[in-house]
Amino acid sequence: MGGEVWILGGSGRSGQAIAAQLVPRGMAPVLVGRHAERLDDAAARVDGARTVVAPSVEAMADEIRRQGPAVVVNTVGPFTVTAPPITRACLAVGDYVDLANDVAAVTGVLGLHEAASDAGRSLVTGAGFGVTATESVVVGLCAGRPAPVRVRVDMVPSMEMAAGRLGEALAASLVEGLPGVEGGRRYGGRRYRDGRLAPAPIGGEPARLVLPDGERVTTASLPLGELVAAQRASGAPDVVAASSEAPASPLMRVLLPPATALLASSRVRSFARRRLAQVQVKARPRPRPHSWGRARLEWADGTVQEGWLRVGEAQEFTGAVPAEVARRLLSGEGRPGAYTPAALFGPSLAEACGGTYLPAPAHPVD
Ligand SMILES: NC(=O)c1ccc[n+]([C@@H]2O[C@H](COP(=O)([O-])OP(=O)(O)OC[C@H]3O[C@@H](n4cnc5c(N)ncnc54)[C@H](OP(=O)(O)O)[C@@H]3O)[C@@H](O)[C@H]2O)c1
Incomplete structure (x- = not known):
């Protein structure tokens, strides 16, 4: 697996939960945020993490274009505001995952399906519980x-x-x-x-x-x-x-x-x-x-x-889903376009995040 996984809002509740789930999956996260001190505190709790300080969402988008991470996980809401500049930056360099949970933001990212397909990138929205x-x-x-x-x-x-x-x-x-x-x-x-x-x-x-x-x-x-x-x-x-x-x-x-x-x-x-x-x-x-x-x-x-x-x-599941999505994207299991998580990776994604289906499926579901 190559390339970096960046977590925007890396010192926040969700950012830290996602970072904790990336490590056992073999990835060292890059924590991105506005406050150097908060980021350093958060990074000290995560094996191998480094930090990128960027004072605004626009500055984060500039850093994405400059440093070219393979996957960006966006945890900075409201996603109706932050997804447009960050997805634009990602289409040029790598894949995008977010925690959007409102109709407007999820619909907005899914509306970029054609642009993502043309750019050969995956955009995954709604990667939370x-x-x-x-x-x-x-x-x-x-x-x-x-x-x-x-x-x-x-x-x-x-x-x-x-x-x-x-x-x-x-x-x-x-x-x-x-x-x-x-x-x-x-x-x-x-x-x-x-x-x-x-x-x-x-x-x-x-x-x-x-x-x-x-x-x-x-x-x-x-x-x-x-x-x-x-x-x-x-x-x-x-x-x-x-x-x-x-x-x-x-x-x-x-x-x-x-x-x-x-x-x-x-x-x-x-x-x-x-x-x-x-x-x-x-x-x-x-x-x-x-x-x-x-x-x-x-x-x-x-x-x-x-x-x-x-x-x-x-919240633990909300940490695991973006981490597992990032792992699968880095391993080349994704495909270009804009998706919600199970639409892209099938029901096995939730199982890989600790979920159990009841009743159990009668046959393999993927
Ligand atoms: N889909 C789901 O199931 C699910 C579950 C949980 C959360 N969420 C969503 O995920 C988002 C984050 O939730 P959370 O509980 O992790 O919140 P949080 O603990 O407040 O963390 C938010 C992070 O975003 C950063 N941030 C906030 N506004 C910013 C801005 N204008 N520019 C740059 N950075 C900014 C904060 O950085 P500072 O430290 O610099 O303020 C912090 O690191 C929320 O929008 C929430 O609705 C979704």
């Missing part, structure tokens, strides 16, 4: 079958939270996730209907699920990157993406539409971003032993298939 855990189940269940008519994906992350500030990147991703997405209001929810993105309430279509280990969880509609990935992986005209993190209570469903309507104002939005970034997150143990991705597919003849992917702590 939500997209990968749900899409992998859909890809496995669809193998060798015609397109289903209806798909629902559910993600149930179990995350340990360390105490600290929520931070700018995550705050901006939370506030800026849906603007520019077709098919509904700027801050309204989405689902696919008749093959097109259409309005749907955030927190709608609640479902009480029994996890394979017997625990009960409620999930409700939350239009994140997995909505787009599940539609593309299945070809189904009717798709909904739900999460245990969605506000499913009847009260929240009444309060949410006026609250999200306020975000249409850029002043309210920038205020919300600044306040959210300062929010102190309390330390919290993970709420359940496993995180889960689930898909339920229905075909025109009435056949229904349900499958689960069981993984451990969600």
